[in-house]
Amino acid sequence: MTIKVDHIIETDVLVVGGGGAAARAALSAAQTGANVRMAIKARWLTGGSTATAFSELLAIAAAIGHADERDHPEIHYEDTLDAGRGFIDPELVWTLASEVPDRIQDLIDIGLNFDKQENGKLVQGMSDFATYPRTCRVNGVTARHILVALGKQIKKRNVPIDENMMVFKLLTGDDQAISGALGMNRETKEITLYKTPSVILACGGAQHVYKYAVGTSDMIGNGYAMAYELGIPLVNMEFIQIGPAAVKPSMTLLSGPVWKTKPILTNSKGENILQKHVPENISIDDVYNEKVFPFTISSAAYYLDTSIQKELELNPTPNGGVWGIMPPGSEAIVDEKIPKTKGVLKAKGIDVFNDPFEVALVAQCMNGGALIESPDGTTKVAGLFIAGETAGGLRGPDRPGGNSLAEGQVFGHRTGQAAAKHAEQSGNHMESEEKSHAVLENLMGWMRRSKGQKELNDAIISLQENMYQNCLVIRNEDRLNDAMTHIQACEQSLESGEFHIDQDNLSAAIDFKHMLTVAKSIVLSAQTRTESRSCHYREDYPEKDDENWIKSIFIAQENGEMGVHTRQWPRHRKNEKSEVKL
Known part of the structure; x- marks a missing residue:
């Protein structure tokens, strides 16, 4: 039995992943003149979260003030920090808020056609934790449009893309800096050695350690595990965004607007699960009205998700969920609130007024990740950069809506530039073989x-x-x-x-x-x-x-075992006057 290196590829920067953050990183690195290569576990433009993401509210957050001129990056910064103060790095938050307007302009410059008002300004919507409307969207499938736009630019620059390539091991030299990576083609089983001084991990989260999850099944946390093996701490891993979705015939996320239509949820016995589990002193209307995605203990919506989980164990439907159907006479509000969700389910053969659909809880986003040490996505290992959902330090107990796509563009851009610069300054890492x-x-x-x-x-x-x-x-x-x-x-x-x-x-x-x-x-x-x-x-x-417990939990490898540590982040960024509240 022999396993050998079948191919050796030298490149300045290896980008591991194929979503929004990875594509932005590859493009930014290539724009600096670096030799860049992408290794993607699935087929290009088909795998991960960005390519498959859907919800009524899916958009990218940027404080550009088109909906309300009072909105500014300082407000976006405070809103995001308020959602996770003590659990996240203020320097990363400021970088996100201050630079995402420029990344929005980049996307416009490469041809992304954001939804616009009659006056030519971008349409912006409200999201959770936002003081003013700041989410920008593209025809209901913002994430996919961003990825396709970046993909066209990557193609123009002839960046090679290795599809079905599972990068599974990062290599370091005697100086403990990155010297390469090993990947396996999941179809041919051939092994590729990438000789490179710079690796960007932007390969998404680990939702599919759960039975039901959004995104594609290849998202099982390879990036987290590879970083952990090199001693990079994993932070905030207990905070996972989980919420309801229609799970058959395929996954359809049921975001906040869906619950304003008050779909009826029943178990396999036909019992209304909210009437069964919501206490008498809690209004079921409040449960519906306050429900957003994901689950939170912070409102009456808590009872919707917990009622679903209880029935998964007591009286589940055939695929381990509960039944959902729109109430009689709700046609108008369904058409007003959730036209996209109604259309997607109809395309899957489900008439939401006549066909009960199975609803279960699904993992949607990892708020934790592998710790980055700076806004350039650097880590304690020289030459290893991390961006997007793989990166930890920017998301705590809550993640404000629209920030996920924003993170991918801001930190994808920064890691791409930083990795290219590192490669230019690095020597030849022959020891990778x-x-x-x-x-x-x-x-x-x-x-x-x-x-x-x-x-x-x-x-x-x-x-x-x-x-x-x-x-x-x-x-x-x-x-x-x-x-x-x-x-x-x-x-x-x-x-x-x-x-x-x-x-x-x-x-x-x-x-x-x-x-x-x-x-x-x-x-x-x-x-x-x-x-x-x-x-x-x-x-x-x-x-x-x-x-x-206003502090983050860090998991780090120590003598082959998982060690647990805690850390409370600064409540403000450096040189910020703590008494100022914008």
């Missing part, structure tokens, strides 16, 4: 001792189901302990050779190992945070504890 041989030898040893009878696919599904059961919106000590026990048992089985691993399923085995790392970091963080806050709800610690 020697390092790659050691990694492949370890993989061969892993396969030689992995001749058991357990099936990897079964184990992956079991992990996703366990995380869905125990680390969804209702968490407690027993659930989290059960999840950790399951993860540790999987780790032991994987290490001791109880699975059958060969070259055909080696990529799945690596994915599974990465999933276990990420799932463990999520569960350990959730166990550590003994309070309830925003999207993190501990049934056994239901109150918010500001005295002890």
Whole structure:
């Protein structure tokens, strides 16, 4: 049994990922004159969150003042910081707020046609945590349009794109700086060694460690795991945006406007789940009216998501959800509030007034990530840059609407430029070949001792189901302990050779190992945070504890084990007068 390097590719900058942040990074690096290459786990323009994202409110936030001239970057900064003060880096927040207007202009310059008012200014909408309307959109599918526009520019610059390429290991030299990366083509199983001094991880989140999630199934946290292996801390991993979606025949997110139409939710027995679970002193109308995506403990909407989870365990529908249908006489409000959602479901064969659709809870966005040390996306490892959802330090308990796409453009641009500059200043990293041989030898040893009878696919599904059961919106000590026990048992089985691993399923085995790392970091963080806050709800610690828990949890590798630390971020950026509130 031999695994060898089939291809060697030298490049100044390797961008791992194919979404909005990765595309922006690749373009910005190429614009500096660097030799850039992209490695994408799926096919270009088909995988990840940016290519597939949908909701009635999907847009990119920028304080350009077109809807209300009082809006300025300083307000955007304060709004974002208020959503996560003590959990996020003010310097990163200021960079986001102050620079996203320029990135909006960049997108306009390359031909992106944002929705406009009659006076030519951009249409801007309100989002959660915003003082003024600041989200800009493009024909209802903003994310996809941004990616396509960037893709056209990348094509013009002849940036090579390696599709179906799972980068699975980052290589460092004797100086502990990046010297390359190893990737495996998921179709041909061939191994590629990328010799490069600069790697940008912009490969999305890890939603698919859960049974149900948005985006594509390849999003299992490879970027988090690879960064963790190099000693990069994972921060805020307990904060995951989870909320309702129609799950069959395919995933359709049910965002805030959907719930203003007050769809009727019933379990497999036909019982109205809100009438069953919402206390008498709470108005069901308030539950509907206050519901936004994602789950939060901060309003009466809490009862909608928790009622769904309770029924997943008590009286689930065939695919593990509850039934939803629009109430009689709601045609007008449905057409007014959710025309896009109605249309998408209709295209999938669902008439929302006559066809009950299955609603379940789905993971949508990781608020945590691998810690970046500066607005340039630098890390403690020289030559490793991180952007987009893979990056940690900018999202805490809450993520204001529209900021996700904004982060991708601002920090994609910055990491692209910084990685290109680093490559220009770096020497030739010939030692990457020697390092790659050691990694492949370890993989061969892993396969030689992995001749058991357990099936990897079964184990992956079991992990996703366990995380869905125990680390969804209702968490407690027993659930989290059960999840950790399951993860540790999987780790032991994987290490001791109880699975059958060969070259055909080696990529799945690596994915599974990465999933276990990420799932463990999520569960350990959730166990550590003994309070309830925003999207993190501990049934056994239901109150918010500001005295002890306005701080981030860091998970870092220490002597081969996961270590837990906490850190409270500065409440203001450097040189900012703390008494000023704009």
